[in-house]
Amino acid sequence: MIWQVEFIILFLVIICGIAALWVKDLLSAAILFGAYSFMMCILWAVMGAVDVAFTEASVGAGVSTIFFVAAVFRTSRRTKD
Template sequence: MIPTFNFILILFLFVCAIAAITIRDLLSAVLVLGAYSFFMCLLWAQMTAVDVAFTEASVSAGIGTVLFIGAVSRTERRSKD
């Protein structure tokens, strides 16, 4: 069966994934994607994969979000869909 904490994390994951692709403001979408990466990292720490979890937290939720914010601030922030 699904443990309760994992279930809450999976719920947050789906909410963040759907929000990241539906929000029209690109900067907000990118920050929601960072939250998605961080929930994914918590889920992996729960699955006893701590090495993967801290790599994800530093590399994907950290550097990935910084790269995205840099790209969005150099291009445009509005999106049509």
């Protein structure tokens, strides 16, 4: 655990989280949410929770992004906020 690395990743996590809620295109929001999940996964790997990081890498960055894309594909892509 190196605190500089962790500091940078924590910052990136917050940036990705805000960006996922900021963008007006729901497909981009889904992909940014995948990036958020992957940053979170790196953070947990740095903290030594390897099993949790592995689960998040397969679930958060893999399957839940696909679920979001499928739901956006079946509904509308644009949003007002």
